[in-house]
Each structure stands twice: as C-alpha cells, then as structure tokens.
Amino acid sequence: MGNHSDVTEFILSRLTARPELQVPLFVVFLLIYGINLLGIGAMILLITTDPRLHIPMYFFLRNLSFCDLCLSLIISPQMLLNFLAERKSISYAACTVQMYLSIIFSDIECLLLAVMAYDHYVAIFNPLLYMVTVSRHLCKQLVAAVYAVGVVDSVIHMCFTFRLSFCSSNIINHFFCDVLPLLVLSCSDTHIKEIVIFASMSSTQVISFVSDLLSYVNSISAILQIRSPKGRHKAFSTCTFHLTSVVLYFGTLFFMYLRPTSSYSMDPDKVTSVFYTLLIPMLNPLIYSLRNMEVKDALRKAMNKLLTNS
Template sequence: MNNWNYTKESDFILMGLTDSKELQLVLAVLFLLIYLVTVLGNTGMMLIIRLDARLHTPMYFFLTHLSFLDLCYSTVITPKTLQNLLTSNKIISFIGCFTQMYGFVLLAAAECFLLASMSYDRYVAICNPLHYPVIMSTRFCSALLTGSYMIGTLDSTINILCMNTLYFCRPKVIHHFFCDTSPILILSCNDTHNIEIIIFIFAGSTLMVSLITISASYVSILSTILKINSTSGKHKAFSTCASHLLGVTVFYSTMIFTYLKPSNSYSLGKDQVASVFYTIVIPMLNPLIYSLRNKEVKNAVHRVIKKQENSRLKFRVALSN
C-alpha cells in the first residue's frame, strides 16, 4: 500500500459529471454563465452595501460576508470544474485536491454559522426591537463573524487530518467533479469506519447546531408575528425574514441530503446533482434572493446609481467651466 503523501503517486483523476463531449460543452457554457453571474452578483452586493450608509447595519454586515463566502465558495469549485469540462486533463494534484477540500469545508461550515447569526439578528430585531442596538453591537457582530470562521477552520482542519491517514491500493479515480469527502473515502483500502464517524460527528454538529439555532429563532419570530394585530405590521415583519428564510431552506436542504446520511447510501448521480446545486448554483442565487426580494437593497442600488450620475454631471460641469 502506498501512502498518498508520495508525490509521484499522489495525483488524483476527477472524472467529472459526464463522459459525453457534447454535454461537457453545454455544461461548461452553463457553469461559466452561472459563475459570471455569481461573481458580478456577490461583488455588486458587497459594493452596494459598502457605498450606501443606510445599509451599514448588523443585517447587512452579515450579508456582506455571506456574499464574500459565496464568492470564495464558488471560486474554490467552479474554475477547476470548467477546466475539466473544457480540456482532456482531468488530473488534480494531492496539494490541489487537499486545498480544494479544505477550502470547501471551511467555507461551508462558516456559512452555516453565518446563516445562524443572521437568523439571530432577525430574532432580536423582531422580538426585542428596543434592545436591538445594544444587543447587536459592532463588537458582538464581529464576535459572531469571527466565531463562524473559527468553527469553519476547526471543521476543515479535522477533516483534512482524518483524510491524511488514508491509504490507497487502487487507482485514485474520483467519480465526482471536485474533491469531496465521500468519493475519496470510497477509494481507501483501509478501514474508514472511525474516520467516517469523526467526520459525521463534526459535519452533523455543524449542520444541526446552526439549524437548531435558526429553527429556534424563527419559532420565536413566528410567535411574535402572530401576536401583531396589524396586518401591515405582520406583512412588514414577514418581509424582513422572507429572503433569509428562503436562502436557508435552499442551502440546508441540499447539504443535509448530501452529508447527513451513511456512506453506504452514497449515490453518485443524486449526490452530484445536489453538489452542483449547493456548490455552483446557490452562490449565484443568494445575491438574487437578497436583492430582488429586498426593497432596501433595491432602493440602495437606485441611490448609488443616482449618486454616481450626479458625480459625473458635476464633473462635466466642472470641465465645461
């Protein structure tokens, strides 16, 4: 048995999504368009929040970092996927595979707890509005953000340390389009039971703790909203949570489907479809969800555009004088 730390034999082969050349080209064009929208959408969201002072609130502080995570999240996976679809070179090095896996786990775990932080922010805003400025202080928001990244780093480090103990006695062909845990575990020739338990515990804890926090927040929010007598008040309260709730539902449904199940139930086709959705599609959807369904963001876009137009007009007037 050869340990995969040996450089000459440490390369992996990513088989990708399909063997059909025609379908590969179609998927490459589709994924490229999605990635461009992802980059433009998330970068635009960060710029709008940065440029508009009215959006300098805890909610949009978290949304800025959600856009940053989605941008990084997509960049870890999509460019290599596009290379595999457009070229015959399916090889990924040991370092490249581990780096991709590390970044993916870190960003996914961090996003779980960032979404939980956003749900707590909505809980405080609706259930304790008078204490909102005190509770959701800049220091507390920064602590929540730092905690999200620290948990993501811990999860990804433990995942990589566990995977580094594996040995392989068969061709290192990954039947997937990126270096994910389950398809690599299948390639191992030693007993992976303990590793699977450790990874399952940490991945499950990350998903379940953040999901319980989100669920508890929204149960309290719903209870508070139902006590509001005004119909317009209920609608306003619901509208402040709708975007986040939709984003959470889409993200967690695919993650739970893929990771919170035994490895013997791993299904290549189903897991690949789910993986495409949460690694490539969801990072594109989030800025659309939070912008198209959010009047404050749309108003901020109009203000920024108007401000830029006024600046150009003043510049032209100054030149003419």
Template sequence: MNKSSVLEFVFTGLTDKNELNIPLFVIFLHVYITTVLGNVGIIIIVMVDKHLHKPMYLFLSNLSFVDLTYSSAITPKLLKDLLSETKAISFAGCAVQMYVFVSFATIECISLGIMAYDRYVAICSPLLYGVLMSGTLCFWMVVAAYVIGFMTALVHTISLFLLNFCRSNIIDHFFCDLPPLYKLSCSDTSMNLAVLIILGGLVSISCFILILFSYTNIILAILRIRSAQGRYKAFNTCTSHMTAVSVFYGTIFFMYLRPSTSYVLQQDRVASVFYSIIIALLNPFIYSLQNAEVKDAVKSFLKYF
C-alpha cells in the same frame, strides 16, 4: 506505510456525455459571472453606503464573501474541466480545494444561523437590539464562525489525506469532496466517517436548531401584527430566507449526515451542484435585493454611472 501512492486525482466530471460539455460550460460560466457580480456588488454597496453600516448588513456582506470564496474554489476548475479531456488535479491541489470548500461551507452554516438570530432579536426584542447585537459582539460572532470553519476543515483534511490511496485515482465527482474520496481509500475510513458525522452534525444541526428557534419566534411575532399588509411583507421575507436555508441545509444533511452505504455518487453530484454553486448565486438576490434599504442603496450607487 501510511503514505499515498497517488500523485494526482482525475474527476469524472458532471456528465459522461461529451456533447453536453459545451452547453454546461456556457450555463455555469453565466452562473459564475452572475455569482461574482452579485456578491461583489453586495460587498461594495454595504461598504460605501453609510446607511447600511448595521449588523444585519455586516452579516449580509460577510455571507457574500463566503459564497464568493467557496464558489471560486470549485467553479473555475469545473469550467476548465468541461473543456478538457483530462480532468486532473494534483494531490496537494485536491487537499487545498477541499480545505477551502469545507471551511467556507461550515462558515456558511454558522452565518445563516447568526443571521436568523439577528432577525429574531430585531423583530422580537427591538428595544434591546442595540445592546444584544452590538458592533463588538457581531464582530466576534463572525470571527468565531471563521475559527470554527477553519478548524473543522483542518481536522477533516488532515485525517482524510493521511489515509492510503492505493486504489484508483478516479474521483466520481466534479470536485474534491469527502464522500467520493472516502470511496477511493484502501484504509479504514470508519473513524473519518464518525468524525464527519459528529463534527458536521454538531455544527449544522446546532445552527439549524437556532434557525428554527429564531424563525418560529419571528412567525409568532408576525402573527401578532394587526396590519394584513405588514404580515404579508414579513411572511414574504421569512419565506425567502427559509427557502435558501432549506436548500442549503437539505443538501448538506443529504450529503454528509447519512450512512456511507447510502452514497450514490451519480445522484450526489447533482445535489452537490446546489450547495456548491447555485446557493452562492441565489443568496445575493434572496437576502439582499429583496431588502428595501439595499434596493435604495443600489439605485443611489448606480446614479454615479
């Protein structure tokens, strides 16, 4: 009896105003192309430039891959729907889209924490950096992020799609996300919401605490720098990183770590654009192109063309 009678879902999309579909398509097409070029470019540059074969750039290239993957799980379908009258997705397709997105969004959370810790060790314990951030340890940290991301998404996906969807099949959103799907179920979702808050809170809050710890100690170390120019450059880098972290974690906390009664799906769609599409666009520029070594690597790479 716990089987769904729904064979497909239909998205309402970003807007119900048809005249905005073409402008939005043009905007998000440019955003997606820039996202792909930026993230693929970072991955290639880190791979081909031997000077960037360091833990910091391993994490940067991994972050680019994560951003590219979860953005690709959502944006192409969004672009297609903006030009379509019926914004449908199959039941299985919805499950796959949600699994990929939740997996890589979780990996993104953990990756941001790892990157913050890497910078903390580099700035606060430079003499021990080679020991504390060895290549083997960095590799297993990345592997652990993927294992946690895949397992977390598997729990959410299985528990969600075992629910009974016997009501409307219209998702008031532009992709298969947890809160709007909970709204459609005619089963009791209290356990799902509890699992969402517990697992989501455990991962995101733990990583956020690690980021706060790392950057607090980084800032204290920066304040001990005698050179005003050195302090300015270091603060500028931290500000860029914390801007990306604040946008990502702010929208994640807003979307998932609050009572279901406070969900306002029209507003949530706008917030979802930031962490599902915009962050993947910004990260290559914030984390990489403001780095002097990456800039030099890009210039050297472009000389071959």
C-alpha cells in the same frame, strides 16, 4: 499524512460523461459563475460603501456573500476547465487545498445562517433595542467565532482524510475534491473517518439548522403580535424568503453527508453538490437583498451616481 506515496495527483470526473453535453454545460456554468462574481461582488461593494447599510443585518450578509464568493472561486474554475480539458487532473496538493477551503466556507455559511436567523429574531422581537442588543462588538465576536469553528473543523477533516491510503485508483468520481468521494476512493478502513464526519456535521449542520428553526419559530411568534397588517405581511415575507434559503442549503447538505456510506451514489451527489456550491450562492443575493427596500434604494442611488459620473 499516511501512505499516499502511490498517488501524486487525482483525476476528476465531469458532471456527465456524454460528450455532446460538455460545451453546452460549460456555457451554462460559465454564465452561473459570471453571475456569481458580478452579483455577489456588487452586493459586497454596495454594503461596504453605503453608510445606510452599516448595521448588523448587512454586516452578516456581507460575510455570507464573501463565503459564497469564495466557494465559487474554489469550485468553479476547476469545474469549467474539466468540461473542455482532455486530462482532468488535479495535483495532490491542489486537491488538499481545495478540500480544506471548501469545508471552511461551507461550515462558515452554515453557522452564519444561524447567526442571521438570530439577528432577524432580535430585529423583529425588540426593534427599539436592536442596535444595543446586537452591538458592533458582538457582531465581530460572532463572526470571529464562526470563522474559528470553520477552520478547526476543516483541520480535523484534513487530518483524518489525508491519513488514508489511496493505492487502488486516483480517479475521483466528482467534479471537485470533497470528503465523501475520497472516502469511497480510499483503500483504508474509513469507519473512524465516517464517525468523525457524522459528529462534525451533527455539531455544525444540525445544530445550526435547529438554531435557525428555533429563531424563526420565535420570530413568527413575535410577528403574530404585530398589530399592523402591513407590518405583519412585510415581516412574514422576509422570514419566508430567508427560511427558503435555509431549507434549500441545509437540505442539500443533509442529503450529502448525513447518510451511511452504503447509500452513497456519486452521480446524484454531483448534482446535489451543484446546488450548495454554485446555485444557492447565486440565489442568495436575490433572496436576502433584492426583496429589501433599503438595498433597492442603495442600489438605485449607486446606479444613479454611476450614470451621472459617466
């Protein structure tokens, strides 16, 4: 793992150094964390228990929700603790695990968005053969491949990052253990690692984003062939909200990772990280589900059943 014998723990920074903002920010992000746990957890439970939602579209959405939930669980507890703790330390091993898991689920989310865009295209282009084209077996294969890519990519990052030496300082100018703050902190030559980051992000983020755009371009082309104005409006509305989520997520990732090291500025990057680790996962259930009549009906049925039993 390289020469890191001088570092046994890291010190994480807060979003802001202003002491009067620590408690208000703690309350805000505790609320966001609670909404994430309740909203995403409810969505996973609803899709799992309602037979009407056992179709490919919601199978992928459940996996996306699981990734969002995992990202919140990986990032939020340590972040909330740092708002109130005097000593904001994290052990070397815990930092390694946090970075490893955050990369896995970030990659999985990127690739799942591309898979979901393809799924939407098939549902719009050929709805009669949708269940045949996107079969249960194909869904499982796609999700398994997505998870495998995430794990392999994270292992590559871990091998390169923690072979670096951290000898001058152990203070990470970020609220969680991420690749870029550790590169800035390292006293080793990071050129090879920067190349690995660029190649890795190009192969996951860029390819996924291009796949998303191609799928949505084809989807829009198919929508324009729909004769019913009501059908076109409904399809356009769905694509617009999905594409908004894609642009927000990939836009923040591109800003974070596809830049030269000389332009890295950790303070703006901390704010950017909040979007893709906490805020976008909170918005995904609204964007992907509550605009959907099937999910609304399933939620209404579940609420009525809960009220009847109580």
